[in-house]
Amino acid sequence: MPNPFNQQIIEEFRTNGGRVGGPFEGARLLLLTTTGARTGTPHTTPVAYYPDGADRVLVIASAGGSPQHPDWYRNLLAHPRVTVENGVFTYEAEALVLEGAERDDVFARAVEADPGWAEYQAKTERVIPVVALREIPVAGPPSFAASSPGEAVKLVHRAFRRELALIRQEFAASGTALGAQLRINCLTLCQGLHLHHTGEDTALFPFAAGRDPGLAPALDRLRDEHERIAALLEELRRAVSAEDADPRTVLTEVDRLTGELEAHLAHEEEILVPVLEAASASAS
Template structure:
């Protein structure tokens, strides 16, 4: 059984699609369910994470600098298969403990983003492990943490809003510098938005166009907005790819993307969510 603090976070996380308050407010958080090394029973733990692009996220087994590894890490060593809930999807992941050279590189990236990790390492003699959680491919559609397409769309939009807010806050905390982890965060966001809009263009929009011909003008506008956002994402990638980009340029690009994306998301919600609520889930 989770301790009372963890249980409260777990319940709030699941009730609010990844949004929590209190100690974890404003943090990137996931729920990690591991198999007990001794008991064989499932254990769910809220864990902070870092994006790492593609189908992988990183978690750090700091235990606040305690002398022993956290239980969830020992469980993953015994059984590397785990379940991850990110607020939008639930998926199976394979845990890979990073080897020392890669661990050191990634841990330095994390310290650059948050010096607290170095403080935890200084408190303990153990080398704090870094674990990559790699999504296991599955057949069929992903498991959505939503009861309908309408709810899923809203939750996805809110997740992008939160991530953009986090990135802007990270710029503010670092004096608008572009550290290695902040680069990864921006590029992961770019890929996520690209995937989301590609999925809408191939699936959701044709589904609605077939059932609601009157929606053609709105869908046409949304398609054009997708193209515009794709241009902004490519510009952001280009600025980040510069060897030593002027940080203000990157932040300006993020702010521009945020403004246009927010307008797009709001319009899409106004036009599509009422219809999606009415039609439910397509067969």
């Protein structure tokens, strides 16, 4: 029987493109759908996650420090193929339970980012599992949680804005040390933005130009903005990757990127969304 609390979060998550209120407001949250170990039926659970590169995320089977593993964890042990919804995309993933030193290193990263994980571990005798969810590549366009191409662009942009806001909050709470997970959050953001802009340069911008040749000057300006953002991403990568990285220096680069990116996203939506909506309307 569905958990009413979880069901409310699931509905809010899907309605608002991954944004929820209450105890999970401002958290990195995904919807994880597993196949029941005994029943074979799908079960969807909201789960907190950590970024870990462009193609995988990390989830922790804490169950609040319960003596038993959560149901979703037992399900994925039996059926490692799962479905992930992140508010923008829905994709299939392979679940891999981390073992040994890799598990310990990732859990230590999580504890450094949020000491609550250590409190959960102290409450139970079981070793709390850490699971990597690696996206399974598929041919064709991604599955967007959007009703139209224009809305898909806005959803992606909203996700980048939200991630930047979270990273800035994490810097505010980090003090004088730059934690390992915060470094990875920054580097994953850089990877994601690079891939997003590469896709726009090679596919979306040529499509828009084909729909309206008069957009050429505006698209050239957007490409120039991509180049400026790429330079800022490189500066952020350098600052984060330095062995003696200073959080104040890194935050300065995050702030520079945020200012440039906010202006770019707003400009891009102004140019591209009407073209994509018109194309969608003519195709329907």
